[in-house]
Amino acid sequence: xxxxxxxxxxxxxxxxxxxxxxxxxxxxxxxxxxxxxxxxxxxxxxxxxxxxxxxxxxxxxxxxxxxxxxxxxxxxxxxxxxxxxxxxxxxxxxxxxxxxxxxxxxxxxxxxxxxxxxxxxxxxxxxxxxxxxxxxxxxxxxxxxxxxxxxxxxxxxxxxxxxxxxxxxxxxxxxxxxxxxxxxxxxxxxxxxxxxxxxxxxxxxxxxxxxxxxxxxxxxxxxxxxxxxxxxxxxxxxxxxxxxxxxxxxxxxxxxxxxxxxxxxxxxxxxxxxxxxxxxxxxxxxxxxxxxxxxxxxxxxxxxxxxxxxxxxxxxxxxxxxxxxxxxxxx
Amino acid sequence: xxxxxxxxxxxxxxxxxxxxxxxxxxxxxxxxxxxxxxxxxxxxxxxxxxxxxxxxxxxxxxxxxxxxxxxxxxxxxxxxxxxxxxxxxxxxxxxxxxxxxxxxxxxxxxxxxxxxxxxxxxxxxxxxxxxxxxxxxxxxxxxxxxxxxxxxxxxxxxxxxxxxxxxxxxxxxxxxxxxxxxxxxxxxxxxxxxxxxxxxxxxxxxxxxxxxxxxxxxxxxxxxxxxxxxxxxxxxxxxxxxxxxxxxxxxxxxxxxxxxxxxxxxxxxxxxxxxxxxxxxxxxxxxxxxxxxxxxxxxxxxxxxxxxxxxxxxxxxxxxxxxxxxxxxxxxxxxxxxxxxxxxxxxxxxxxxxxx
Numbered sequence: 001x002x003x004x005x006x007x008x009x010x011x012x013x014x015x016x017x018x019x020x021x022x023x024x025x026x027x028x029x030x031x032x033x034x035x036x037x038x039x040x041x042x043x044x045x046x047x048x049x050x051x052x053x054x055x056x057x058x059x060x061x062x063x064x065x066x067x068x069x070x071x072x073x074x075x076x077x078x079x080x081x082x083x084x085x086x087x088x089x090x091x092x093x094x095x096x097x098x099x100x101x102x103x104x105x106x107x108x109x110x111x112x113x114x115x116x117x118x119x120x121x122x123x124x125x126x127x128x129x130x131x132x133x134x135x136x137x138x139x140x141x142x143x144x145x146x147x148x149x150x151x152x153x154x155x156x157x158x159x160x161x162x163x164x165x166x167x168x169x170x171x172x173x174x175x176x177x178x179x180x181x182x183x184x185x186x187x188x189x190x191x192x193x194x195x196x197x198x199x200x201x202x203x204x205x206x207x208x209x210x211x212x213x214x215x216x217x218x219x220x221x222x223x224x225x226x227x228x229x230x231x232x233x234x235x236x237x238x239x240x241x242x243x244x245x246x247x248x249x250x251x252x253x254x255x256x257x258x259x260x261x262x263x264x265x266x267x268x269x270x271x272x273x274x275x276x277x278x279x280x281x282x283x284x285x286x287x288x289x290x291x292x293x294x295x296x297x298x299x300x301x302x303x304x305x306x307x308x309x310x311x312x313x314x315x316x317x318x319x320x321x322x323x324x325x326x327x328x329x330x331x
Numbered sequence: 332x333x334x335x336x337x338x339x340x341x342x343x344x345x346x347x348x349x350x351x352x353x354x355x356x357x358x359x360x361x362x363x364x365x366x367x368x369x370x371x372x373x374x375x376x377x378x379x380x381x382x383x384x385x386x387x388x389x390x391x392x393x394x395x396x397x398x399x400x401x402x403x404x405x406x407x408x409x410x411x412x413x414x415x416x417x418x419x420x421x422x423x424x425x426x427x428x429x430x431x432x433x434x435x436x437x438x439x440x441x442x443x444x445x446x447x448x449x450x451x452x453x454x455x456x457x458x459x460x461x462x463x464x465x466x467x468x469x470x471x472x473x474x475x476x477x478x479x480x481x482x483x484x485x486x487x488x489x490x491x492x493x494x495x496x497x498x499x500x501x502x503x504x505x506x507x508x509x510x511x512x513x514x515x516x517x518x519x520x521x522x523x524x525x526x527x528x529x530x531x532x533x534x535x536x537x538x539x540x541x542x543x544x545x546x547x548x549x550x551x552x553x554x555x556x557x558x559x560x561x562x563x564x565x566x567x568x569x570x571x572x573x574x575x576x577x578x579x580x581x582x583x584x585x586x587x588x589x590x591x592x593x594x595x596x597x598x599x600x601x602x603x604x605x606x607x608x609x610x611x612x613x614x615x616x617x618x619x620x621x622x623x624x625x626x627x628x629x630x631x632x633x634x635x636x637x638x639x640x641x642x643x644x645x646x647x648x649x650x651x652x653x654x655x656x657x658x659x660x661x662x663x664x665x666x667x668x669x670x671x672x673x674x675x676x677x678x679x680x681x682x683x684x685x686x687x
Contacts, residue, residue: 223483226414
């Protein structure tokens, strides 16, 4: 490239890097600012504009009630266990949907299912619902008569249904889950959070894993079938290791979804299962929420934010390493 | 080597296979004798790989039965059929070592470790892979990978071997070597083998019998010699043999084949307006125009090395003749072609069937 073009390119890159990184930098130095420095006109450079102080870090790490470590552990535990469960279940779902072709006909399944659903409709005796139900029944009768041949659930049908679940706004689910949690006494437990995160992330993981595991059986799988392996064994010992990188990438994405998740964590946890996002936004900023706020909380919040960014940074480093490995040709 | 392991026959009984509206196999009937090396030969799309996969259980037939030994295995899962398969691209497990690849069939059956290790070593020795047991597939050459696939297939001593064009991905020299190895191994083990290929040389050299398929229909099932010397129809006649059999169009009257003003004694009698005379290049000779039963003009000559291929244009047909290497003829010369009467074949031009 010509020197002028190169200079301009680098200049643009530097400017854009600053645009992206300046907020992160700001948060980082805020976390080491003293209480007085936060209120004063902005200081950009430690030791030059202000004297750094570790009081914020000390506070969130060691103060008994506002302990970062336990929140971090909660987030990490919930995130990793939910991710593992999600990836395993979604992987098996994709395997099942794409490898086993159902030969059931539409009509044979839909009829009995619909009859089951009719029972509460008839019982409720509501005019509008009955009409809708009757219309639907008529539709299915037509399908039966036309005798549509083909699998009950096609690959695209099943996965579209799964994606549709994700389109549903999560806020709709929060209240029912809260009631469920209270009723079973599982509110504010790690187990419940893990289950919830697994459930809401399975559609995402399925969608991400579909191109990876979804193609028709590879030759290695066929060879393993002939060698006598069961499908479960093929899935875990033959297929998954072969697509390790993609599965790990999917896991990283799901983990970050769990890690950053605020809504469910805020409503469904209180103290013992509290994860990082609601803690940082809620508990840590209580004084700031009131009038006349507390400047020291900005430092605490900044420190917590830095900790919350850590997994993303770690994953990015891993991804870079994995990417460069694939490029260099290691199979 | 299993001295007393039973040899099993294999049977395809009226097998049909449709992929949607596309008919891939049509009324496929085949009886494989115990311990036989049967080659399924055909071009791409002839249904040979589909037939193999139906036998292995990876595909299910739309109609018909498959019988291995005494058992009807039509609806039985692949792993219970007691067959082994070598795939065209070997299908080795990339994340396992050579030893783990070879031992996988035994590991799945929970064979004891000591027994498994000795079986792996024995199988590896039989394919000369002894020193490579700790390598990964990506560190092996094509020939080595193919031998790993072979070892994995033989370790279990199955009832039937299936091979799907296993030599296609090898270079010519290695292919020749592995052909001999395969043939020797099959003779030694005596296991019924079904081998799919599009290469007629492999079919001719390896098979006890060859089954030629075209568009899902079995054309002929016979020994290599019979396929070569006694083809059942035009497709078989032209598929086998390199260069392919020469085709002369004409008509059949009684015991004479009429074409381009020539009158040739025909080995078969009949009355047909459109008939085809077939003769292999090695059964023709380039002679003086007055001595040959056919007369034409030299179209081209190609020196192969130990012989010359002379293409003679006779009317609308071109005949390729295997001539001695030192023949001197030039493009445009008028020559005659003599035919060996015992090696003439007559076919019906409309159906392609051989007239005997």
